[in-house]
Amino acid sequence: MKLLRYLASTLLVCLPLVAAAQASDFPNKAIRIVVPFPPGGATDAAARLVAVKMGEHWGQPVLVDNRAGAGGNVGSDLVAKAPADGYTLVMGVTGSHAINTSLYSKMPYDPVADFVAISQVAVVPNVLVVHPSVPAKNLAELMALARKEPGKLNYASLGNGTAAHLGMEMLKSEAGATSRTCPTRAARRPCPTCSRARCR
Secondary structure: OHHHHHOOEEEEEEOOOOHHHHOOOOOOOOEEEEEOOOOOOHHHHHHHHHHHHHHHHHOOOEEEEEOOOHHHHHHHHHHHOOOOOOOEEEEEEHHHHHHHHHHOOOOOOOOOOOEEEEEEOOOOOOOOOOOOOOOOOOHHHHHHHHHHOOOOOEEEEOOOOOHHHHHHHHHHHHHOOOOEEEEOOOOOOHHHHHHOOOOO
16 A cells, blocks of 8 residues: 555656766756656646756756556556666556556566656545535435445546546445446546536
8 A cells, every 4th residue: 555655646767777867967868758648637737847847957858748548558668668768757656557567467567677766746636526416415425325326326537447446446345335437538537527417
């Protein structure tokens, strides 16, 4: 559990770091931060804030490159296979560097051996909200409703296997409730989906 909290949103670089990354003239060219998710989500926003500050500090461009797919595996794999010179980083998250090892039978990279953590950047909480039409004003009422009307409630998540999806499944299991997940296509879409009551 400590590992999951630590990897909530962590800036990682491919291993092994070569001497060039530690040289006094580093960096002497642009740095790329790969975000393994679509633009507009929390990981993307955090990466862009970090990129601005890194660029100001180093006097070099720091570019954000969104490479979404397979729950973060596509972008993370790109960085794992990039030259180990410190110029290609990834915003690792709980999914890409902890959960996915249990979901995928074969990972394209080793989330422990292929990366080294530079810094924890952010901790992003999961928030549970309901449409105003749902007759539940708190968590207890929502779980009671889910038990009373099994299969009628749906919830939006960032996709199967994400922290939000697994967190809700754990909550349902503990409460003895049933509902169905509606995975969304982009990291920024669950809230609009719920606010329009479109999760079917």
